[in-house]
Amino acid sequence: LVRNAGEDHVELLADLKAAHAAGDDAAGFVLPDGEVGNAAECGVFDAAATKRRVVLRASEVANLVLRVDDAVDADFTEEPAGPGEAIYDEEAEKHADYLEHTDGTRWDI
Numbered sequence: 001l002v003r004n005a006g007e008d009h010v011e012l013l014a015d016l017k018a019a020h021a022a023g024d025d026a027a028g029f030v031l032p033d034g035e036v037g038n039a040a041e042c043g044v045f046d047a048a049a050t051k052r053r054v055v056l057r058a059s060e061v062a063n064l065v066l067r068v069d070d071a072v073d074a075d076f077t078e079e080p081a082g083p084g085e086a087i088y089d090e091e092a093e094k095h096a097d098y099l100e101h102t103d104g105t106r107w108d109i
Helices: 009-021 048-073 089-101
Strands: 027-030 035-038
Touching: 009 027, 009 035
Parallel strands: none
Antiparallel strands: 027 035
16 A cells, blocks of 8 residues: 555555554554555444454464374374374374274275
């Protein structure tokens, strides 16, 4: 938005961060002045739906990162994981039951 208005985004971002650090929570980029001002007085507000989507997406990303970390931390062995060693216990139990009733895994071809 700042670049599209033809303003220096680096300088304006520094000014905006300084205003927020000083306790001016309503500070924002105000047009047509092209400088930091009180966005609330100008009628600029973040929609609740936007904030809700941001929080939802952040929690989805955090959940994805945690799942990836679990998969990366999993130890690889030739033996299948037991129910207490697997990331997904129910699938591990099904696989253990399958192995008890067959000669090996489906991938031992």
